[in-house]
Amino acid sequence: MSSATHTSLTGRLNTLIIDSGVEGGGAVLVPHGDLVHGCADTLARTLARLPDDTDRVDLDMSEVSFMDTTGLQFLEVLDTYARRRRVRVTATGWNDQPRRVLQLAGLDPDDPLHGPGTRRESVPSVVVLERAEQLDRLRTEVEQLRQAIATRPVIDQARGILMATHACSSDEAWNVLREASQLSNTKLRKVAAEVTAGAEGGGPPPSPELRRALRTAIDRCLN
Structure with missing residues (x-):
């Protein structure tokens, strides 16, 4: 039952x-x-x-x-x-x-x-x-967990795309995303979302600024 x-x-x-x-x-x-x-x-x-x-x-x-x-x-x-x-x-x-x-x-x-x-x-x-003050801390922690749940699949997809495109490891793909995020001053989730969207048929490519950041990140992390 x-x-x-x-x-x-x-x-x-x-x-x-x-x-x-x-x-x-x-x-x-x-x-x-x-x-x-x-x-x-x-x-x-x-x-x-x-x-x-x-x-x-x-x-x-x-x-x-x-x-x-x-x-x-x-x-x-x-x-x-x-x-x-x-x-x-x-x-x-x-x-x-x-x-x-x-x-x-x-x-x-x-x-x-x-x-x-x-x-x-x-x-x-x-x-x-x-x-109680502790509930505020609890809400903050739960919200962080919610964000992690919502974000991880997008980041994992972007890592998979980079791995397939550049024949790199999962850790190397992660480093590329993180480096591109820092170089373009863009949240990691947004970087991953644009990489994923750009790889889909008919999806929009990343912005010019992000494309430059990705190229630099790939050169630094994979070469």
Whole structure:
């Protein structure tokens, strides 16, 4: 049995799917994907389908590699279910980036629902966390991760184009992009996007300034 929701971040984050299994009175849920917008609804639908006699719910979070602040609502849904149904719930096995988010939110990554710093009557809500300075740091970190997710495919494509065109290694292609970015005072992502667009059939070539920077970078890095 599984529930799913799709993310909205340029289609590059992973769809959240929750596999569930019930044995005796215990349920094991295994989310796969990212805890972003819509994840709380996916969990709520999964919990609603559990048998009425379920007395324990264990979530294995090891297949989740990314969460943003809306992922905290995922925990709120789980905590509310536990209090209303009076059942024991756990959410363990968090990976590095989600653990960082939980730590910045003041929760124990090893047991965010019951560990030190967690008020048993309620998991801290996003409204409360917005009053804390640490949430600003959290938002900055998540935004940087979003940019990395959105940027990397474009840069990888440009590196592949340079490797195929100039018979160079991946590291050499990276050095060309970085050098061209510095020489033309252009963001690396824009350099990569123009290289990629120029290689596509009918795509516009890079600007004259960037073409000069690329030629200089290729001469410096590949010759």
